[in-house]
Amino acid sequence: MAHRWKNNLTSEEVTAEVLWLNRRQLLSGLAGIGVGAIAGSASASELEPNSWEDITSYNNFYEFGTDKGDPKRYAENLTTSPWAIEIDGLVDRPGTYSMEDILAAVTIEERIYRFRCVEAWSMVIPWSGFELADLLQMAGVQPEAKYIAFETLYRPEEMRGQRFPTIEWPYVEGLRLDEAMHPLTILATGLYGKTIPNQNGAPIRLVVPWKYGFKSIKSIVKITATTMQPPTSWNRLQPREYGFYSNVNPGVDHPRWSQATERKVGQGLFARRQPTLMFNGYEEEVASLYEGMDLTKHY
Numbered sequence: 001m002a003h004r005w006k007n008n009l010t011s012e013e014v015t016a017e018v019l020w021l022n023r024r025q026l027l028s029g030l031a032g033i034g035v036g037a038i039a040g041s042a043s044a045s046e047l048e049p050n051s052w053e054d055i056t057s058y059n060n061f062y063e064f065g066t067d068k069g070d071p072k073r074y075a076e077n078l079t080t081s082p083w084a085i086e087i088d089g090l091v092d093r094p095g096t097y098s099m100e101d102i103l104a105a106v107t108i109e110e111r112i113y114r115f116r117c118v119e120a121w122s123m124v125i126p127w128s129g130f131e132l133a134d135l136l137q138m139a140g141v142q143p144e145a146k147y148i149a150f151e152t153l154y155r156p157e158e159m160r161g162q163r164f165p166t167i168e169w170p171y172v173e174g175l176r177l178d179e180a181m182h183p184l185t186i187l188a189t190g191l192y193g194k195t196i197p198n199q200n201g202a203p204i205r206l207v208v209p210w211k212y213g214f215k216s217i218k219s220i221v222k223i224t225a226t227t228m229q230p231p232t233s234w235n236r237l238q239p240r241e242y243g244f245y246s247n248v249n250p251g252v253d254h255p256r257w258s259q260a261t262e263r264k265v266g267q268g269l270f271a272r273r274q275p276t277l278m279f280n281g282y283e284e285e286v287a288s289l290y291e292g293m294d295l296t297k298h299y
């Protein structure tokens with residue numbers, strides 16, 4: 001379970017976390033802008049990042065098992081290099097984009113985002129990555145495209161959870177094109193300025209901070225631009241419980257539990273739950289995407 005004792009971290013991990021926190025302090029002291037300015041409606045000081053230990057040992061990644069500790073336990077030997085993303089569908093330049101080519105074309109930046117799982121736990125995570133829009137522009141999404149579909153690696157030899165039909169493999173997700181192009185939507189390749197660990201979706205995973213965590217698909221190997229709303233793994237499994245949009249919304253409860261509050265991981269057993277914010281605190285930035293939509297119907 002998540003806790004704050006750090007004695008089981010490697011010294012390399014502790015060093016990365018401490019260096020990162022010191023540098024952040026320096027940056028915010030210098031300018032008062034930077035990550036805070038793009039971290040959503042809250043100021044950077046309100047966003048206390050979870051520890052490296054919290055973020056990398058309490059995970060959902062069903063390809064490695066359904067227990068929160070399984071991804072850390074079993075993802076170590078996933079081969080993440082070489083890696084490539086196949087981009088197809090309604091794009092001008094379809095093809096196989098290697099990680100090297102992608103990383104050579106983009107600028108990696110840090111983003112501190114709130115992260116809210118549909119199971120009503122949350123974290124604050126210092127990602128490194130780049131805007132999904134940058135990759136979509138490399139491929140040249142055509143004007144007829146309405147949606148972007150994503151697919152995770154299928155490799156049961158290395159992903160032991162895929163030997164069981166917990167979900168229909170591979171894990172798939174999707175966004176409306178305007179959601180995919182939104183500047184808050186990133187592809188993450190790092191955590192605390194270090195390479196992203198396998199259990200968090202190495203070498204490249206989506207992060208959509210105003211949506212429930214399951215939209216943030218890990219270890220992506222395929223991206224497709226399409227006119228049709230793509231199927232999504234959790235909607236396929238439980239359509240009554242998980243919609244396509246899955247925007248964080250404290251006013252729309254899950255059929256089996258309240259979404260009004262959340263437990264921030266790593267706060268200890270007796271910490272108070274905190275209120276869940278509309279669009280996970282990013283309302284100012286994203287509410288206009290859903291103008292005129294009934295968010296209780298399109299959940």
Ligand SMILES: Nc1nc2c(c(=O)[nH]1)N[C@H]1C(S)=C(S)[C@@H](COP(=O)(O)O)O[C@H]1N2
Binds near residue numbers: 152
């Ligand atoms: N391929 C894949 N992506 C996935 C999942 C998964 O099981 N498989 N779980 C999702 C869920 S439910 C959550 S909450 C987040 C967890 O991300 P984290 O472990 O980095 O916190 O990943 C999402 N992406």
Ligand SMILES: [Mo]
Binds near residue numbers: 117118213
């Ligand atoms: Mo989740």
